[in-house]
Amino acid sequence: MIRCEHIYKSFDGKTVLEDISAEFMPGEINMIIGRSGSGKTVLLKSIAGLYPVDSGDIFYGDVSFTSLSFAERKNIRRDVGMIFQGGALLDSSTVEENVRFPLDMFTSESAAAKKERVEFCLRRVNLTGAEHLYPAELSGGMIKRVAIARAIVMNPKYLFCDEPNSGLDPVTSNVIDRLIYDITKEYKITTIVNTHDMNSVMEIGEKIVFINGGRKEWEGSSKDILFTDNEALNSFVFASNMAKKVRDAAGGAGM
Amino acid sequence: MNIFGLIGRYVVLMGKVFSKPEKWRVYRRRIVAEMESLGFNSIGIVALVSVFMGAVLMLQMCINFESPFIPRELMGYATRETMILEFSSTVVALILAGRVGSSIASEIGTMRITEQIDALEIMGVNSASYLILPKVIATVVFFPLLAILSIIVGLVGGYAVTVITGIVIPDVYLTGLKMYFKLFSIVYALIKMVVYAFIITSVSGFYGYYAKGNSLEVGRASTKAVVVSSVLILMFDLIITQISYL
Ligand SMILES: Nc1ncnc2c1ncn2[C@@H]1O[C@H](COP(=O)(O)OP(=O)(O)OP(=O)(O)O)[C@@H](O)[C@H]1O
Numbered sequence: 001m002i003r004c005e006h007i008y009k010s011f012d013g014k015t016v017l018e019d020i021s022a023e024f025m026p027g028e029i030n031m032i033i034g035r036s037g038s039g040k041t042v043l044l045k046s047i048a049g050l051y052p053v054d055s056g057d058i059f060y061g062d063v064s065f066t067s068l069s070f071a072e073r074k075n076i077r078r079d080v081g082m083i084f085q086g087g088a089l090l091d092s093s094t095v096e097e098n099v100r101f102p103l104d105m106f107t108s109e110s111a112a113a114k115k116e117r118v119e120f121c122l123r124r125v126n127l128t129g130a131e132h133l134y135p136a137e138l139s140g141g142m143i144k145r146v147a148i149a150r151a152i153v154m155n156p157k158y159l160f161c162d163e164p165n166s167g168l169d170p171v172t173s174n175v176i177d178r179l180i181y182d183i184t185k186e187y188k189i190t191t192i193v194n195t196h197d198m199n200s201v202m203e204i205g206e207k208i209v210f211i212n213g214g215r216k217e218w219e220g221s222s223k224d225i226l227f228t229d230n231e232a233l234n235s236f237v238f239a240s241n242m243a244k245k246v247r248d249a250a251g252g253a254g255m
Numbered sequence: 256m257n258i259f260g261l262i263g264r265y266v267v268l269m270g271k272v273f274s275k276p277e278k279w280r281v282y283r284r285r286i287v288a289e290m291e292s293l294g295f296n297s298i299g300i301v302a303l304v305s306v307f308m309g310a311v312l313m314l315q316m317c318i319n320f321e322s323p324f325i326p327r328e329l330m331g332y333a334t335r336e337t338m339i340l341e342f343s344s345t346v347v348a349l350i351l352a353g354r355v356g357s358s359i360a361s362e363i364g365t366m367r368i369t370e371q372i373d374a375l376e377i378m379g380v381n382s383a384s385y386l387i388l389p390k391v392i393a394t395v396v397f398f399p400l401l402a403i404l405s406i407i408v409g410l411v412g413g414y415a416v417t418v419i420t421g422i423v424i425p426d427v428y429l430t431g432l433k434m435y436f437k438l439f440s441i442v443y444a445l446i447k448m449v450v451y452a453f454i455i456t457s458v459s460g461f462y463g464y465y466a467k468g469n470s471l472e473v474g475r476a477s478t479k480a481v482v483v484s485s486v487l488i489l490m491f492d493l494i495i496t497q498i499s500y501l
C-alpha cells in the first residue's frame with residue numbers, strides 16, 4: 001500500500017501540487033487522471049521519490065519514505081518498477097541488456113539465471129525475438145513493452161506507469177492496458193497509472209484520483225466516474241462523446 | 256544561477272560521482288567502452304592535428320629565426336619543446352574539449368530529458384556516478400597517451416618538413432631533437448593532460464546532467480560545456496605553469 005499525506009510541491013515558486021492526499025491499494029489499478037499540465041507526472045515522480053516534496057509525507061506500507069536517507073531509500077527502490085512517458089530505455093543498450101540491467105546492477109545471479117529471467121519477462125510481454133534490437137529500431141508499442149519487461153524483472157511490489165499508452169493506436173493501447181492489469185493481479189502489485197485516456201479508465205481503472213490544477217478534485221471508482229456532479233471532472237470525462245454514449249446507455253438501462 | 260551557486264552544484268555532483276560504485280564489474284565494462292569511444296576514437300583527429308602542428312611549428316621556427324648566429328639545430332630543439340610544453344597538451348586538449356566534451360554533454364543531456372536518468376534513479380542506481388565516473392577514469396587514463404602520441408606525430412611532421420623543403424638538413428633537425436632533453440617537460444605535459452581530462456569530462460558531464468527542457472536546451476548545454484571547459488583549460492594552463500616553474 002502507498003499513502004500520500006498532504007503533499008505540496010512547487011518549482012521556482014510556482015505551486016504544482018497542493019495538499020494532495022490519497023491511498024493506493026495492492027492488487028488494484030489505481031489511476032491518476034487529469035488534463036495535460038495538471039501535475040500527474042510531478043505527483044507520480046514525487047511518490048516515486050524522484051522529486052523531493054516541499055511538505056507532506058509518503059508512506060510505503062508503514063515506512064515513511066520522505067524521512068529515509070538515500071541509502072535507506074535504495075531498499076525500497078528495489079521493489080519499485082516504473083514505466084516512463086517516453087519509455088526511457090537506455091539508448092546505447094539492446095532490448096536484452098535493458099531488461100537485464102537491474103539484474104546486472106543489483107543481483108549476483110549467474111549469467112544463465114539472468115538470461116532465463118530476461119527471457120521470461122520478454123515472453124510475458126510478447127516480445128521474444130527482439131532481444132538484440134536497439135531502442136531506435138523499435139516501434140512505440142514495443143518500447144512500452146520493453147519498459148514493462150524491465151519494470152517487472154525484479155519482481156516489484158510497486159509499479160508506476162506514466163501514460164503507458166500515450167502515442168499508441170487504440171489496439172496497441174488495449175494490449176498494454178491488459179498487460180498492466182494482468183501483471184497487477186498476478187503479483188498483487190500496487191500499481192499507479194497516470195493517464196488522460198478515458199478508454200483506459202473505463203477498461204482497467206479501479207480506483208480513480210482526479211487531479212485538476214494541482215489539487216485533488218475527486219476520488220472514486222471507475223463506475224462512479226460517469227455519474228458525478230463535479231463540474232471539472234464532468235468536462236474532462238465527457239470531452240469524449242464516447243463516454244457520453246456509454247453513460248446514456250448505462251443510465252438508460254439502470255433507471 | 257550565479258557563479259557560486261554553479262560551483263556549489265558542481266561540487267555536490269562530484270561528491271555523488273565519487274561515492275562508492277554499486278558494482279565494480281559493471282563499471283569496469285563501462286570504463287573499457289568509454290576508453291574506446293572517448294579515447295581510442297580520438298586518435299585520428301589528434302594525429303591529424305598534431306602532424307600539421309609539428310610541420311607548421313618547424314617551418315615557423317626556421318623562417319623566423321633565420322640568422323647566422325643561431326645554430327640550425329636549435330630549430331629542432333625549439334619545435335620539440337613547444338610541442339611538448341604547449342601544443343601536445345593544451346592545444347590538443349582544446350580540440351578534445353570540442354570533440355569529447357560536446358559528445359558527453361549531449362549524450363548525458365539527452366538521457367536527462369528522455370527520463371533515462373530518472374529510470375536509473377528509480378532502480379536505485381547512483382546515476383551521476385554510473386554515467387560520469389567511467390568517463391572520467393577513461394579519459395584521465397587515456398588522454399595522457401594521446402598527448403604522447405601527439406608529441407611523436409608532431410615531431411614526425413617537423414621531420415617531414417625538413418625532408419620535403421630542405422629548409423634544414425634532416426640530420427641536423429634530428430640532432431636538435433635530442434638537445435637538452437629534460438624528462439620534466441614530459442612529466443609536466445602529462446600532468447597537465449590529466450587535469451585537462453578531468454576538466455573536460457566532469458564539466459561536460461555536469462552540463463549534460465543538469466540539462467532540462469528539450470533538444471534545444473541539450474544543444475545549448477553542449478555548447479556551454481565546450482566553452483567553459485576550454486576557458487578552464489587555458490586558466491589551468493596558466494596556474495599549473497606558474498606552480499611548476501616557481
Ligand atoms: N522539472 C520541472 N520544473 C519546473 N516546472 C515543472 C517541472 N516539471 C513539471 N513542471 C510544471 O508542472 C506542471 C505539471 O506538469 P506535469 O508534467 O506533472 O503535467 P502532466 O499532468 O503530467 O501533463 P501531461 O499529461 O502533459 O504529461 C506544469 O505546469 C509544468 O510546467
Ligand SMILES: [Mg+2]
Pocket residue numbers: 040041042085162163
Ligand atoms: Mg505527464
